[in-house]
Amino acid sequence: MASTTTTTTTTTPTSAAQPRPAEGAASSPRRSDHAAPLIRVQDLKVEYLSSRGPVRAVDGVSFQLKPGEVLGLAGESGSGKSTIAQAILRILQPPAVITGGSVLFGDQDVLSMSDEELLAFRWRDVSMVFQSAMNALNPVMTVGMQIADVIMAHEHVSRSQALARARELLEIVGIEANRIDSYPHQLSGGMRQRAVIAIALALRPPLMIMDEPTTALDVVVQKEILAQITELREQLGFSIIFITHDLSLLVEIADRIAIMYAGQIVELAPARELFTNPLHPYTQGLMSSFPALTGPRVKLTGIAGSPPDLRTPPSGCRFHPRCSKRMDICSQVVPQFAEVRPEHWVSCHLFPESTPPLANARRAAEGATR
Amino acid sequence: MSSSTIDTATATAASTTADATGTPNVMEIRNLTKRFPVGGLFDKREVHALEDVSFTIPRGQVVALVGESGSGKSTTARVLARLIQPTSGQILYQGRDILKEEPRRASLHYRNEVQMVFQDPFGSLNPAHPVKYLLERPLKIHKTVHGSDAIQRRVEELLDTVGLRPGSEVKEKFPYELSGGQRQRVAFARALAVEPKVLLADEPVSMLDVSIRVGVLNLMERLKEDNGISFLYITHDIASARYIGDQTNVMYAGRMVESAESRELIDAPAHPYTKLLLSAVPNPHAGLRTDEHISRGEIPSLVNPPAGCPFAPRCPHVMPECREAMPGITHIGPRHWVRCYLHGKGDASIDGTSAAATAAD
Numbered sequence: 001m002a003s004t005t006t007t008t009t010t011t012t013p014t015s016a017a018q019p020r021p022a023e024g025a026a027s028s029p030r031r032s033d034h035a036a037p038l039i040r041v042q043d044l045k046v047e048y049l050s051s052r053g054p055v056r057a058v059d060g061v062s063f064q065l066k067p068g069e070v071l072g073l074a075g076e077s078g079s080g081k082s083t084i085a086q087a088i089l090r091i092l093q094p095p096a097v098i099t100g101g102s103v104l105f106g107d108q109d110v111l112s113m114s115d116e117e118l119l120a121f122r123w124r125d126v127s128m129v130f131q132s133a134m135n136a137l138n139p140v141m142t143v144g145m146q147i148a149d150v151i152m153a154h155e156h157v158s159r160s161q162a163l164a165r166a167r168e169l170l171e172i173v174g175i176e177a178n179r180i181d182s183y184p185h186q187l188s189g190g191m192r193q194r195a196v197i198a199i200a201l202a203l204r205p206p207l208m209i210m211d212e213p214t215t216a217l218d219v220v221v222q223k224e225i226l227a228q229i230t231e232l233r234e235q236l237g238f239s240i241i242f243i244t245h246d247l248s249l250l251v252e253i254a255d256r257i258a259i260m261y262a263g264q265i266v267e268l269a270p271a272r273e274l275f276t277n278p279l280h281p282y283t284q285g286l287m288s289s290f291p292a293l294t295g296p297r298v299k300l301t302g303i304a305g306s307p308p309d310l311r312t313p314p315s316g317c318r319f320h321p322r323c324s325k326r327m328d329i330c331s332q333v334v335p336q337f338a339e340v341r342p343e344h345w346v347s348c349h350l351f352p353e354s355t356p357p358l359a360n361a362r363r364a365a366e367g368a369t370r
Numbered sequence: 371m372s373s374s375t376i377d378t379a380t381a382t383a384a385s386t387t388a389d390a391t392g393t394p395n396v397m398e399i400r401n402l403t404k405r406f407p408v409g410g411l412f413d414k415r416e417v418h419a420l421e422d423v424s425f426t427i428p429r430g431q432v433v434a435l436v437g438e439s440g441s442g443k444s445t446t447a448r449v450l451a452r453l454i455q456p457t458s459g460q461i462l463y464q465g466r467d468i469l470k471e472e473p474r475r476a477s478l479h480y481r482n483e484v485q486m487v488f489q490d491p492f493g494s495l496n497p498a499h500p501v502k503y504l505l506e507r508p509l510k511i512h513k514t515v516h517g518s519d520a521i522q523r524r525v526e527e528l529l530d531t532v533g534l535r536p537g538s539e540v541k542e543k544f545p546y547e548l549s550g551g552q553r554q555r556v557a558f559a560r561a562l563a564v565e566p567k568v569l570l571a572d573e574p575v576s577m578l579d580v581s582i583r584v585g586v587l588n589l590m591e592r593l594k595e596d597n598g599i600s601f602l603y604i605t606h607d608i609a610s611a612r613y614i615g616d617q618t619n620v621m622y623a624g625r626m627v628e629s630a631e632s633r634e635l636i637d638a639p640a641h642p643y644t645k646l647l648l649s650a651v652p653n654p655h656a657g658l659r660t661d662e663h664i665s666r667g668e669i670p671s672l673v674n675p676p677a678g679c680p681f682a683p684r685c686p687h688v689m690p691e692c693r694e695a696m697p698g699i700t701h702i703g704p705r706h707w708v709r710c711y712l713h714g715k716g717d718a719s720i721d722g723t724s725a726a727a728t729a730a731d
Contacts, residue, residue: 076579077579218606219606219651220438220646223649248652248653251652285581292609297612301584303581303582307579
């Protein structure tokens with residue numbers, strides 16, 4: 001299954017000024033298809049090639065996304081969450097290469113797409129909202145032109161038609177249409193982020209990847225943007241992969257949440273289930289790292305230690321050096337990602353489903369040290 | 371543990387008017403104003419970064435300063451650290467009028483007693499030197515420890531205090547060999563080297579990974595309990611302010627609009643801005659409440675702002691007088707005050723707006 005593809009791409013979709021893609025590229029699954037998952041990521045592996053050996057930033061990540069669903073991807077810096085986003089869009093920069101796995105968008109294999117197919121796929125099928133709106137926007141171009149640029153790059157429309165749609169898009173994201181001739185520096189931080197969302201919405205893609213879209217914003221503005229995103233999704237019905245380090249934010253916006261640690265998903269569950277009943281010790285540790293706003297003021301413990309160096313990841317379960325519930329097996333055998341409750345997946349030896357059968361134990365241990 | 375400190379805190383009570391000797395406040399800030407000039411020769415304008423900010427730091431307590439970016443939190447810390455000169459106002463340190471006694475620059479003694487920890491541990495530690503060099507510097511400059519053996523012992527002791535063990539190994543490392551949390555602990559160790567009485571911590575955890583933030587917050591709590599250090603804890607995270615802050619002050623657009631014991635501030639917020647801030651904090655227990663009134667807008671421009679309360683343009687309860695003048699301080703509880711006409715005109719004698727304005731040029 002894991003057809004090894006090695007890809008390096010240097011084009012980025014932020015500069016929407018790309019040549020028009022070939023017409024009639026493979027048809028993409030639009031919202032009509034309800035039963036099948038919108039996107040299927042299988043055993044994805046991404047390595048950063050460094051002089052001191054490869055760093056496996058994403059190691060065997062699998063998940064699916066249903067149409068209209070919001071999947072939250074949470075993890076600390078370096079856990080691989082942004083790398084996954086870039087792998088799905090195939091915008092990883094050279095030292096990073098996809099070394100295994102597959103990304104299926106509908107029936108299209110994203111990892112085997114040609115450059116031309118990618119041009120059609122990016123933005124039309126999957127768009128992205130970046131963390132820093134200031135860096136994502138072109139400072140010497142009006143926001144209206146930046147939105148129109150995306151539209152003109154992908155569709156046969158005149159400049160005035162594109163600008164008319166840019167106007168509509170600005171209103172959809174809550175910016176007055178007369179700001180169309182404003183330059184990014186004339187907008188506030190919140191408005192810039194809204195403009196970036198408008199660009200991502202321009203082609204009405206069925207999937208939007210949002211990489212820390214509110215991290216640079218103040219809480220009040222963050223709240224407004226989240227409410228806006230929720231409203232837009234209800235109106236337009238797109239799916240979202242929402243990447244953040246802020247778990248409390250995900251509980252508000254996501255349908256399901258995947259927790260990442262050291263390049264792997266360690267737990268995946270519906271948002272409320274994950275919040276009320278976290279099973280993995282890492283998730284539990286994360287939960288006890290946030291001071292609560294209400295309730296009794298209790299002493300928090302956080303998680304001892306710090307995330308591992310991925311050049312030399314710990315054997316067995318990667319979390320075992322920091323885990324308070326560590327057992328002997330944890331440093332020897334890699335736990336399997338298993339469904340231990342309905343729709344609640346976890347990889348931790350505390351759950352028998354996660355421990356591979358004894359016959360496989362030795363092999364798994366060898367696999368871990370490889 | 372923290373409840374006991376709150377009890378003693380309530381016993382000492384808040385009194386912005388408490389005087390020189392015997393004051394429970396290690397620092398008292400009165401009517402602090404800072405304006406930055408902007409614009410050219412014929413277009414002189416001013417950024418009103420701080421307007422008439424008054425608050426106290428009681429001995430052995432953590433005072434949190436919360437607010438959005440641009441609200442003046444960091445400017446406050448920098449003025450208190452004497453990194454920038456205020457336009458007007460008073461800083462009373464242990465009852466001494468510091469700006470009067472040391473007008474040009476802070477004395478070595480003041481810098482010894484009031485230390486600062488910065489937000490970004492990746493930027494605040496010199497990457498070219500090992501940890502021991504970074505920690506030796508303050509010891510040598512302030513001449514608190516003499517002799518190289520004693521200095522090395524002190525360096526290891528400092529690393530031990532901030533939870534970096536074994537100190538003999540850690541001190542040989544360079545900043546790049548340490549994780550973000552470890553670096554921030556080194557930054558704390560460096561500030562502690564001269565045994566300060568007050569630590570000004572400017573967003574000390576916001577650059578750190580979530581799983582290690584609590585560790586640094588707990589370190590601050592421990593330094594407060596064990597070493598009796600008073601803290602100014604600057605943050606945009608009001609939940610963490612409640613976690614370690616005894617008292618929480620809320621800033622908006624260069625003004626301090628409310629101050630209360632941390633728990634009371636969250637349970638019974640008085641200023642409309644504090645309420646807005648609290649309603650915006652992600653709350654996993656409640657879900658996204660999109661139905662409620664969300665105040666649009668952001669902090670107004672601080673360049674020559676109009677008269678009155680800076681929150682007026684966003685305030686759901688705005689009244690005509692709000693646009694005319696900023697209200698003074700109204701005490702609504704033993705350690706709780708607010709500057710909002712909804713709660714009264716406030717005490718004009720504490721309000722130093724006019725004095726600040728005349729001193730501006």
